[in-house]
Amino acid sequence: MDCKQAESLYIDYYDKSLPEEQCRALEAHLKTCSACQESWAAYQRMIEEVSGLHPLTPPEEFVQSVKQKIRRRSKGRFFRDSGPHSVRFAIVSFVLIILFILAYLVLIATSEIRLIQTSPDSASDLEDEGASGKSPPPVPRGEQETEAP
Amino acid sequence: MKRLRGKRSDSQLVRKLKARDPRAFETLVRRFEGPVMNLLYRMIGVRAEAEDLAQEVFVSVFKKIDTFRQDSSLSTWVFRIASNHCKNRLKYLGRRGAGQSVEMDEDRLVNPGGAMGAPGFDAISRPDELVEGFQMERLIQQAIFELDADHRLILILRDIQNLTYDEITGITGLPLGTVKSRLHRARMALKEKMAAYLR
Numbered sequence: 024m025d026c027k028q029a030e031s032l033y034i035d036y037y038d039k040s041l042p043e044e045q046c047r048a049l050e051a052h053l054k055t056c057s058a059c060q061e062s063w064a065a066y067q068r069m070i071e072e073v074s075g076l077h078p079l080t081p082p083e084e085f086v087q088s089v090k091q092k093i094r095r096r097s098k099g100r101f102f103r104d105s106g107p108h109s110v111r112f113a114i115v116s117f118v119l120i121i122l123f124i125l126a127y128l129v130l131i132a133t134s135e136i137r138l139i140q141t142s143p144d145s146a147s148d149l150e151d152e153g154a155s156g157k158s159p160p161p162v163p164r165g166e167q168e169t170e171a172p
Numbered sequence: 173m174k175r176l177r178g179k180r181s182d183s184q185l186v187r188k189l190k191a192r193d194p195r196a197f198e199t200l201v202r203r204f205e206g207p208v209m210n211l212l213y214r215m216i217g218v219r220a221e222a223e224d225l226a227q228e229v230f231v232s233v234f235k236k237i238d239t240f241r242q243d244s245s246l247s248t249w250v251f252r253i254a255s256n257h258c259k260n261r262l263k264y265l266g267r268r269g270a271g272q273s274v275e276m277d278e279d280r281l282v283n284p285g286g287a288m289g290a291p292g293f294d295a296i297s298r299p300d301e302l303v304e305g306f307q308m309e310r311l312i313q314q315a316i317f318e319l320d321a322d323h324r325l326i327l328i329l330r331d332i333q334n335l336t337y338d339e340i341t342g343i344t345g346l347p348l349g350t351v352k353s354r355l356h357r358a359r360m361a362l363k364e365k366m367a368a369y370l371r
Contacts, residue, residue, distance in 0.1 A: 034356045062363075065370040069363045072312055072370075073331045079213045081205040082223070086198055089230045096231070102194060 024052045029059050033066050182246045189237045201230050204247065207333060208254045214328045215258045216265070217317045225261050229254045248342040251335075255325055255343055262321055308369065315365040323358035330355055 029052045035041040036049055053059055082088075090102040188196030208229055213222035232253050240249055316324060329335045329343065340351050363370065 030360070031356070034352055034359070065363050065367065066359065068370045069359065069366055070331055072308070072366070073316070073327070073362070074334070076214075076309055076312060076332060078206060078210050079219065079222070081209050081226070085205050085209075085223070085226070086201045089201055089227050089234075090194075090197075092227055092231055093234055101192060101234075 024048050026052075026056060026059050026062075029053070029056070030062065033063065037067070037070065183242060186237070186240060186242060186246060189234075197234060200233065200246075200250075204250050205230075207247075208250065211251065211254055211328055211333060212258055214313070214316060214332055215321070215324060216261065217313065221261070221265075225257055226254075229257050232257065244342045245339075248339055251329070251333075251339075251343045252345075258325070259321070311369060312366065315362055318365060319358055319361055323354050323361070326351055326354045327358040327362065331359075 029049055032041055032045055032049050036046065041049065053063060094100075094102040185196055185199060189200060205226065209222055209226045212225050212229075213219060216222050216225065229250070233250055236253070240246075244252075316327065319327065325344065326340060329340045330337075335343070337348055337351060340346075341348055344351065346354075
């Protein structure tokens with residue numbers, strides 16, 4: 024086996040898939056050829072270096088960027104914005120408005136009830152004033168007309 | 173690369189993808205964004221270009237999912253789309269005269285830990301070694317980039333992505349013999365280019 028032939032077997036030898044006979048022949052060559060020993064060592068080291076390259080980390084927002092691109096190109100057919108125009112936002116807004124109105128109505132109702140509850144004193148005062156004759160009782164319209172000349 | 177195959181989970185995911193399930197698409201992107209971006213970055217050598225192209229790959233995956241008949245694994249299919257996009261982009265960049273040299277991810281020097289699992293600056297006792305390592309990566313990346321694009325693709329798929337020969341033949345559509353001879357030539361050429369650093 025010459026150096027060129029030995030070199031052509033590196034790929035399968037590295038994968039441990041070289042047939043036994045060729046494997047023995049290559050190993051015998053490597054034992055006697057210092058140039059091929061060096062070359063084989065460099066071959067292995069090179070693969071290790073390449074395999075050990077640090078992987079690139081995709082940016083956090085990568086998925087969102089892809090979705091945005093699809094949304095733009097499909098004119099909003101896919102991956103609709105989950106922002107203020109979404110259905111969910113509309114439903115939440117509607118419920119909040121209803122709750123606000125209900126709260127307002129309850130507030131008004133309770134304040135009216137409070138007024139009614141506090142009014143009996145003033146109402147009895149008015150009744151007292153009418154009974155003592157400080158102010159004349161209202162005259163019915165029909166009676167006023169008959170007294171006129 | 174994390175090998176997440178499992179035919180059953182793949183076919184479930186594909187079914188959901190065909191139904192345009194947004195969550196399934198997100199799962200797909202999360203699963204393949206790293207391997208796809210790394211393939212493109214090693215092929216093109218410029219991070220921004222690789223990111224942009226990776227987005228295009230996933231847009232294509234989304235558009236073409238109905239044509240995927242599952243006669244190969246999902247990862248093979250995604251990689252096939254990525255390598256086709258890559259070839260087209262390289263042709264385009266070649267016409268523009270761009271892409272003659274690589275650009276390293278400079279952030280790595282500023283933030284050597286990041287998501288790569290390497291130690292932070294506090295844990296580094298020899299910053300000179302860090303710079304040395306960074307320069308070594310740069311040299312390897314440049315040497316890979318100088319390979320013929322067809323050979324480069326096979327080398328990246330095999331030695332960086334750790335794919336099997338079956339997967340590589342599925343992605344490239346090349347016979348096994350061609351894949352192996354290209355890989356052999358790529359490795360020998362790279363060994364020559366890196367000779368000074370491999371001693």
